[in-house]
Amino acid sequence: MASQKWGQDKQTERNGLPSRSKGGEKMISNIAELIADRIGTMPAGERRAAQTLIASYPMIGLKTVAEFSATAGVSSPTILRFVARLGFQNYPEFQSSLQDELAAQLQSPATRTLNPPSPGGGTVSPMLEATLDNMRETFRHLSDKQLADIATRLVDRRGKTFLIGGRFTDPLARYMAAHLAVIQPDVFHLAGQESMWRDRLIDMGKRDVLVIFDIRRYQDSLARFAEKAHQRGVQIVLFTDQWLSPIARFARHVIAGRTAVPSAWDSSAALFVVAETLIGAVTRQLEAEGAKRIREMEGLR
Amino acid sequence: MASQKWGQDKQTERNGLPSRSKGGEKMISNIAELIADRIGTMPAGERRAAQTLIASYPMIGLKTVAEFSATAGVSSPTILRFVARLGFQNYPEFQSSLQDELAAQLQSPATRTLNPPSPGGGTVSPMLEATLDNMRETFRHLSDKQLADIATRLVDRRGKTFLIGGRFTDPLARYMAAHLAVIQPDVFHLAGQESMWRDRLIDMGKRDVLVIFDIRRYQDSLARFAEKAHQRGVQIVLFTDQWLSPIARFARHVIAGRTAVPSAWDSSAALFVVAETLIGAVTRQLEAEGAKRIREMEGLR
DNA sequence: GGGACGCTGTATCGTATGTTACGTATTTTG
DNA sequence: CAAAATACGTAACATACGATACAGCGTCCC
Numbered sequence: 001m002a003s004q005k006w007g008q009d010k011q012t013e014r015n016g017l018p019s020r021s022k023g024g025e026k027m028i029s030n031i032a033e034l035i036a037d038r039i040g041t042m043p044a045g046e047r048r049a050a051q052t053l054i055a056s057y058p059m060i061g062l063k064t065v066a067e068f069s070a071t072a073g074v075s076s077p078t079i080l081r082f083v084a085r086l087g088f089q090n091y092p093e094f095q096s097s098l099q100d101e102l103a104a105q106l107q108s109p110a111t112r113t114l115n116p117p118s119p120g121g122g123t124v125s126p127m128l129e130a131t132l133d134n135m136r137e138t139f140r141h142l143s144d145k146q147l148a149d150i151a152t153r154l155v156d157r158r159g160k161t162f163l164i165g166g167r168f169t170d171p172l173a174r175y176m177a178a179h180l181a182v183i184q185p186d187v188f189h190l191a192g193q194e195s196m197w198r199d200r201l202i203d204m205g206k207r208d209v210l211v212i213f214d215i216r217r218y219q220d221s222l223a224r225f226a227e228k229a230h231q232r233g234v235q236i237v238l239f240t241d242q243w244l245s246p247i248a249r250f251a252r253h254v255i256a257g258r259t260a261v262p263s264a265w266d267s268s269a270a271l272f273v274v275a276e277t278l279i280g281a282v283t284r285q286l287e288a289e290g291a292k293r294i295r296e297m298e299g300l301r
Numbered sequence: 302m303a304s305q306k307w308g309q310d311k312q313t314e315r316n317g318l319p320s321r322s323k324g325g326e327k328m329i330s331n332i333a334e335l336i337a338d339r340i341g342t343m344p345a346g347e348r349r350a351a352q353t354l355i356a357s358y359p360m361i362g363l364k365t366v367a368e369f370s371a372t373a374g375v376s377s378p379t380i381l382r383f384v385a386r387l388g389f390q391n392y393p394e395f396q397s398s399l400q401d402e403l404a405a406q407l408q409s410p411a412t413r414t415l416n417p418p419s420p421g422g423g424t425v426s427p428m429l430e431a432t433l434d435n436m437r438e439t440f441r442h443l444s445d446k447q448l449a450d451i452a453t454r455l456v457d458r459r460g461k462t463f464l465i466g467g468r469f470t471d472p473l474a475r476y477m478a479a480h481l482a483v484i485q486p487d488v489f490h491l492a493g494q495e496s497m498w499r500d501r502l503i504d505m506g507k508r509d510v511l512v513i514f515d516i517r518r519y520q521d522s523l524a525r526f527a528e529k530a531h532q533r534g535v536q537i538v539l540f541t542d543q544w545l546s547p548i549a550r551f552a553r554h555v556i557a558g559r560t561a562v563p564s565a566w567d568s569s570a571a572l573f574v575v576a577e578t579l580i581g582a583v584t585r586q587l588e589a590e591g592a593k594r595i596r597e598m599e600g601l602r
Numbered sequence: 603g604g605g606a607c608g609c610t611g612t613a614t615c616g617t618a619t620g621t622t623a624c625g626t627a628t629t630t631t632g
Numbered sequence: 633c634a635a636a637a638t639a640c641g642t643a644a645c646a647t648a649c650g651a652t653a654c655a656g657c658g659t660c661c662c
Contacts, residue, residue, distance in 0.1 A: 043639060059404045062363060065620060075641045080621070091620060092648095102403070103360045125448075127578045128440050132433055139429050141355050143337035168479050171472035178469050179566060244356050249349065249374055256356040263581035264588070265480060273570045277428045280564035287565070344609055366650060376611045381651070392650060393618090 030101050031094075032057055034086055045074045046082040058098045065091055126262050131269050134258035138270040141256065147274075150237055150253045151281035155289070157235070159207030160186040164197060166222055169213035169268055172239070172275055176211065179279045183286055194221045201225075206233030214238065214245040215259055215266060226250050239271050331402050332395075333358055335387055343386065346375045350383040359399045366392055427563045432570050435559035439571040443556065448575075451538055451554050452582035456590070458536070460508030461487040465498060467523055470514035470569055473540070473576055477512065480580045484587055495522045502526075507534030515539065515546040516560055516567060527551050540572050 032054065039050045052072040053060055060068050069076045080091060088094040154161060161180060165173035170191070177189035190197035204210070210229050214222050223246050226236060230250035238251035241259045248254050257270035333355060340351045353373040354361050361369050370377045381392060389395040455462060462481060466474035471492075478490035491498035505511070511530050515523050524547050527537060531551035539552035542560040549555050558571035 045640060056404070059400060059407070062400055064618085066618090076620080077622085077642090078640065081640090099360060099363055103357070106360070125440065125445065125578060127581055128436065128574065131574050131577070132436060135429065135433065141333065141358060143334060145337050146340070149341055168476065171476035171479065174475065175469065175472035175569070178472065242356055244353065248352060251352075252348075254352040254356070256352075261577070261581070263577070264584045265577070265580060267577055268476070269570065269574050269577055272573050273429070273432050276432070276562070276564070276566070276568055276570055279566060280428060280562070283565045346610060365648090367648090377650080378612090378652080379610065382610090 031061075031086070031097060038085065042082070042085065045078040046085060048072050048074055049079055049082040058102060061098045062095060130261040131267055134260065134267060134270040135273055138257045138274065142274065146253070146255075147278060147281055148285075150255075151278060151285050153209060153235060153237070153253070154180070154184075154211075154278075154282050155285045157207060157209045159205060159209070160188060160203070161209045161211065162188050162190055162200070162204065162234075163211040163213075164190040164222070164225070165213035166215065166219045168265075169215055169239070169271070172213045172268060172272055173211065175272070176275045176279060180282065183283055194225075198225060198228075201228055201232065204229055204232055204234050206235070209235045209237060211237045212239065212245075212247055212251075213268075213271065214247055215241040215257075215268065215271070216243060216245070218245045218247075223247055239274065241266070332362075332387065332398060339386065343383070346379040347383040347386060349373050349375055350380055359403060362399045363396060431562040432568055435561065435568060435571040436574055439558045439575065443575065447554070447556075448579060448582055451556075452579060452586050454510060454536060454538070454554070455481070455485075455512075455579075455583050456586045458508060458510045460506060460510070461489060461504070462510045462512065463489050463491055463501070463505065463535075464512040464514075465491040465523070465526070466514035467516065467520045469566075470516055470540070470572070473514045473569060473573055474512065476573070477576045477580060481583065484584055495526075499526060499529075502529055502533065505530055505533055505535050507536070510536045510538060512538045513540065513548055513552075514569075514572065515548055516542040516558075516569065516572070517544060517546075519546045519548075524548055540575065542567070542572075 035050050035054060039047060042050060049068070049072045052068075060071055065076050065079050069079045072079070083091055083094040086094065088097065161184065163173040163177040163180075165171070174189055174191075177187055181187040188200075190200065210226070212222060212226055226238075226247040227250055230236060236247070236251040237253045237255075238245060238247050239255050239257065240248065242256050244254065244256060255271070255274055257268075257274060259266040259268065259270070261267040336351045336355060340348055343351060350369070350373045353369075361372055366377050366380050370380045373380070384392055384395040387395065389398065462485065464474040464478045464481075466472070475490055475492075478488055482488040489501075491501065511527070513523060513527055527539075527548040528551055531537060537548070537552040538554045538556075539546065539548050540556050540558065541549065543557050545555065545557060556572070556575055558569075558575060560567040560569065560571065562568040
């Protein structure tokens with residue numbers, strides 16, 4: 001299985017900026033600066049290419065050479081000579097570099113938040129800021145509809161609901177199980193040794209739902225379990241990080257949360273909030289269905 | 302420049318979103334929403350494509366079909382069928398649409414909301430907003446110094462650390478215990494029946510620390526346990542809600558988190574984030590002390 | 603349990619795309 | 633002002649990319 005192609009950071013791989021750091025020169029960290037640095041030494045045509053790229057940076061650079069050249073009013077070879085002068089071997093390499101740059105921008109909100117004035121004024125924990133960003137970012141990729149769909153699956157299932165998590169995320173599974181078990185029958189948290197819950201596979205079928213929490217470092221045991229459950233037709237709901245656990249292959253629904261914080265550990269806070277939101281959505285749907293179980297529950301207090 | 306934007310229906314114009322607006326359907330303004338809208342009707346393979354795209358939106362979509370398919374773990378034709386199902390004529394058209402979207406985002410960072418505010422009051426927004434507010438509020442009443450003090454107590458204790466929680470908060474205790482146990486010796490989570498952990502009081506003394514999670518409805522069993530521990534001189538760190546559990550009487554440190562959200566349940570998310578922050582602080586202090594345990598731990602991997 | 607349908611991957615094909623060679627234009631230099 | 637050098641575009645080329653046909657497989661339904 002292609003377990004390890006998901007995770008790793010490919011920063012050290014290809015697509016780095018052409019090495020410009022000889023001696024203690026100025027640090028060039030992106031292509032825009034690189035261009036600004038060299039635009040003085042360029043001939044007229046390439047300079048026009050540089051200017052059009054800067055004008056609508058970096059979008060033009062992601063299009064084809066033909067479009068780029070047309071917009072700049074020069075020929076294709078000029079564009080290629082331009083990127084060659086920047087130090088790239090070929091045009092695709094140049095594009096990859098631009099994309100990496102964009103991806104970095106999009107993923108680290110810290111870089112782009114010049115706005116939040118910190119109403120308290122005091123020293124706000126960078127940990128908190130990062131966590132809040134993670135949540136906003138996580139929910140940006142999560143629509144009402146997706147959550148509603150998952151909630152519906154948890155409500156309408158004809159069988160049982162199982163929950164399980166990894167080394168650090170199992171508490172999230174417990175948390176969710178503790179709530180769901182109150183409002184629904186047949187909710188089980190799978191705890192203990194691997195052999196314990198592996199044996200419960202026998203009870204599981206296509207009418208059942210399995211909720212899995214798995215962030216890196218992804219656990220093989222969970223992947224194995226998920227695969228077998230999938231083979232039995234169990235519907236899998238996966239909570240994972242943005243790099244997607246290998247279990248995503250088998251999952252009917254995938255929730256990808258952001259986990260990066262300035263700490264030695266990854267943060268599960270965003271996933272936690274999604275879990276709470278989901279719990280709320282399930283509860284609301286059940287209430288809407290007028291589930292008498294909830295009323296009975298109230299009566300028991 | 303990306304000339305044409307989302308609004309109009311003209312299918313003749315290149316790079317518009319595939320016309321989806323029949324009648325008064327919901328407004329689909331970007332591809333992510335489009336995917337969320339249709340992901341339910343997709344077969345397994347295409348759904349994996351959709352999920353991987355959403356997970357690192359939209360960068361994967363700007364790469365080649367081959368890279369996309371490899372990352373998603375499906376074949377190239379599946380990717381093409383996926384974009385076809387979204388309504389695009391071909392892959393380049395799909396990419397252009399993504400690029401236009403990106404360009405629009407980059408020009409007006411304010412409009413960066415991928416999931417629009419949901420004026421109708423979806424389940425997501427109010428919940429998330431309330432949670433974010435809770436966290437800000439919680440941390441506003443929580444100084445760096447308080448956290449540092451608690452961290453110091455957890456680091457410098459000469460005895461053991463015990464953690465326990467209530468019905469719904471016990472997973473938080475587990476979460477914290479799972480992390481602390483990695484970097485420190487003698488960290489115990491108290492689980493199981495009340496009689497189980499009540500008996501462990503014998504082991505506990507003034508050199509020990511007890512971390513308790515208790516929000517309403519406060520559990521008598523926990524209060525009884527806390528009182529006895531307090532009488533034995535145990536240092537208590539209490540995570541509770543803004544109304545303060547009765548255990549606050551006995552606690553050396555009290556962390557009061559906001560819990561109110563528009564849901565049938567209270568939210569423990571703010572406390573969760575505090576817990577993570579505390580875990581991070583403890584880890585940092587230990588590293589600063591040059592705790593060889595952490596280095597040994599690295600070596601064991 | 604058998605047949606039909608739909609989904610998915612393999613293999614192949616056509617083409618758009620990046621690349622290169624070469625001739626012309628423009629600038630530079632003695 | 634002439635000659636050389638550099639810059640630029642046209643056109644031909646090769647490759648890698650997206651598209652398609654087809655067969656295998658699982659799933660659902662009768």
